[in-house]
Amino acid sequence: MGTECLLYLCDADPAAARAAEAEILRIEHRYSRYRPDSILSQINRVAAAGGSLEVDDETAALIDYAFACYRKSEGLFDITTGLLRQAWDFSSGHPPAPAEIERLLPLVGLEKIAWEQPVLSFPTPGVELDFGGIGKEYAADRAAAACAAAGAVHGFVDLGGDIRVIGPQPDGSPWLVSIRNPRAKGPALAVVPLAAGGLATSGDYERCIIIEGRRYGHILNPRTGWPVHGLAAASVLAESCLVAGSVSTIAMLKGPAAPGWLAGLGLAHLWADTEGNQGGTGVFASPDTQPDFAGVQQQPA
Numbered sequence: 001m002g003t004e005c006l007l008y009l010c011d012a013d014p015a016a017a018r019a020a021e022a023e024i025l026r027i028e029h030r031y032s033r034y035r036p037d038s039i040l041s042q043i044n045r046v047a048a049a050g051g052s053l054e055v056d057d058e059t060a061a062l063i064d065y066a067f068a069c070y071r072k073s074e075g076l077f078d079i080t081t082g083l084l085r086q087a088w089d090f091s092s093g094h095p096p097a098p099a100e101i102e103r104l105l106p107l108v109g110l111e112k113i114a115w116e117q118p119v120l121s122f123p124t125p126g127v128e129l130d131f132g133g134i135g136k137e138y139a140a141d142r143a144a145a146a147c148a149a150a151g152a153v154h155g156f157v158d159l160g161g162d163i164r165v166i167g168p169q170p171d172g173s174p175w176l177v178s179i180r181n182p183r184a185k186g187p188a189l190a191v192v193p194l195a196a197g198g199l200a201t202s203g204d205y206e207r208c209i210i211i212e213g214r215r216y217g218h219i220l221n222p223r224t225g226w227p228v229h230g231l232a233a234a235s236v237l238a239e240s241c242l243v244a245g246s247v248s249t250i251a252m253l254k255g256p257a258a259p260g261w262l263a264g265l266g267l268a269h270l271w272a273d274t275e276g277n278q279g280g281t282g283v284f285a286s287p288d289t290q291p292d293f294a295g296v297q298q299q300p301a
Contacts (some may be wrong), residue, residue, distance in 0.1 A: 001024070001028060001135075001136050001139065001159055001160060002160075002294070003136070003159065003160030003161075004160060005024060005158070005159050005160070006154050006157075006158040006159075007020050007021070007143070007147075007155070007156075007157055007158070008157075008158070008175075009147065009152050009154070009155035009166070010154035010170050011153075011170060011191060012147070012150075012151065012152035012153075012154070012155065012167065013150060013151055013152070015150050015151075016146075016147045016150035016151060016152035017060065019146040019147060019149070019150045020143040020144070020146050020147050020157060021143075023139070023142045023143050023145075024054075024071055024142075024143050024159070027135065027138065027139040027142060028104060029140070030058075030059075031131045032135075033082065033130055033131075033132070033134045039055070039056075039059055040129060040131060043055070043059075043120065043129055044128045044129060046120075046122065047122040047125070047126070047127050047128055047129065048125060048126060048128075049122075049125055050122050050123065050124065050125030050126075051121070051122060052114075052119055052120065052121040052122070053107075053119070053120055054116050054117075054118045054119055054120075055120055057118075060117050060118050062131060062134060062135075062138065062243040063115060063117075063120065064117070065134065065242070066079045066110070066131075066133075066134060066230070067115060068075065069134075069246045069250065070110045072250065073250040073253060073254070075109075075110070075111075075222065075223070075249050076222065076223075076241075076250060076253035076254065077133065077219065077246060077249060078108065078109065078110050078222040078254060079110065079128055079129050079131060079133060080107070080108050080109060080110055080112070080113070080116070080128060080129060080130070080222070081108055081130070081131055081220050081222045082128055082129070082130025082132060083104055083107055083108060083126075083127070083128045083129055084101070084104055084108065084129075084220050084225050086104060086283075087100040087101055087103075087104055087225070088218070088220065090207045090209055090216075090218055091155075092254060093209055093210065093211075094209065094211065095211065095216055096129060100225075101224075101225035101226065101227075104130050104225065105190075105224075105225050106124075107124065107126045107127050107128075108127075108222050109127075109222060112124045112127050113127060113129075113245075114152075123176055123296070126155065133245075133246065133249055134245065134246060136159050136160060136162050136245070137162050137198070137200060137240075137241040137242045137245035137246070138157075138241075138242050139159060140157045140158075140159045140162050140163065140164040140198065140241040140242075141164050141198065141240050141242050143157045143159075143164070143242050144156070144157045144164040144165070144166045145187065147166045148166055148167075152166050152167070153163070153166065153167040154166065154167045154169060154170050156166065156175055157241075159235070161200070161201055162198075162199075162200045162201075162241050162244075163177060163194065163198060163199045163200070163241065164197075164198045164240070164241040165194050165196050165197060165198070167195075167196070168195040168196070172195075174193035174194050174195040175193070175194045175195070176192070176193055176194075177190050177191070177192045177194055177199060178190075178191050178192075178283075179191070179192065179201060179233075179235050179270060180201075180233075181272075182203045182204065182205045182232040182233040182272055183232060183276070184207070187235075189235075189270060189272060189278060190235075190267070190270050190280065190284050192235075192237065192283050192284065193283060194237075197238060197239050197240070198237070198238055198239065198241030198242070198243065198244040198245075199235065199236070199237050199239045199241070199244055200235070200236060200241055200244035200245035200247075200248050201233060201234070201235040201236075201248060202219065202233065202234050202245070202248040202249045202251065202252045203231075203232060203233035203234070203252070204217030204218075204227070204228075204231070204232055204233070204252070204274075205215070205217070205232065205233065206218070208227075215227075217252075217273075219249065219252045219253060221253065224233045227256050227269060228252055228253050229255055229274065230254075230255025230256040230258065230274060231251060231252050231254075231258050231271055231272070231273050231274065232257075232272045232273060232274050233252075233256060233270075233271070233272045234248045234251035234252055234258060234262070234269065234271045234272075235269060235270040235271075235284065236248040236251070236262075236267055236268070236269045237267060237268040237269070237283060237284075238267050243267075244251075244267075247262075247265065247267060247269075248269075250267070251271060256273070258271055259271055259279055261262065262281075263281065267284070268280075268281055268282025268283050268284055269281055269283070269284060270284035
């Protein structure tokens with residue numbers, strides 16, 4: 001998953017932990033773009049030539065979900081933008097030349113793919129899929145389900161800050177998750193009580209480069225090929241980590257329009273913009289309220 005993966009279990013059979021690890025590794029092996037034997041790599045080899053192939057039910061469900069996010073976001077959430085990593089190297093310390101972006105943009109856009117389950121077709125050779133925007137969140141949900149199936153009732157899965165709760169603490173109290181300030185060390189933006197569901201945060205602060213005071217984050221607009229601006233971070237609480245993760249990413253993509261869009265969804269959320277403003281609803285409604293941490297397990301997101 002390219003990040004720190006943690007599992008917290010209380011009073012559970014060790015078999016539950018083994019089941020969760022096996023499920024995460026299974027998904028990694030199926031959908032990693034770095035593994036030449038993964039299903040995703042198989043799909044992209046066909047895509048490079050402009051062909052078609054049939055996919056299995058699990059992969060079909062993920063593609064269906066990706067198309068649903070594409071429509072919900074009016075084309076901003078797009079699993080073909082991974083191709084732009086050929087231009088963007090966030091370890092280089094400088095942005096790409098505009099010509100590099102322009103070369104790749106004709107191959108970006110989910111509308112360039114024909115999808116009629118179970119057949120996936122690529123009329124435009126060279127398009128690529130990348131499940132990086134949904135794979136980790138899906139894995140968190142699946143790992144939590146594997147734990148529950150093995151009898152675990154207290155704990156949570158944390159894959160790089162994308163969290164899915166298995167169940168509350170043994171005394172019934174929620175887990176407390178602190179939301180990191182995207183611009184400064186110190187007090188958290190909020191502390192969220194979690195007894196069920198999924199929590200995910202998207203932001204411009206984990207993978208980015210800063211040039212002459214301008215921050216270039218890793219979330220790219222599929223229409224321009226350049227990093228989005230407006231929000232510094234967005235956190236969302238939903239029934240699943242998959243939904244929480246995709247909604248938080250769409251919020252980042254929507255930039256200044258995100259607060260209004262998030263408010264219309266009815267999901268608890270927190271946003272912080274690049275000007276230092278913030279707002280939230282639900283359990284995030286009072287982000288400055290810090291509960292008493294005495295004797296309570298915390299995990300930062």
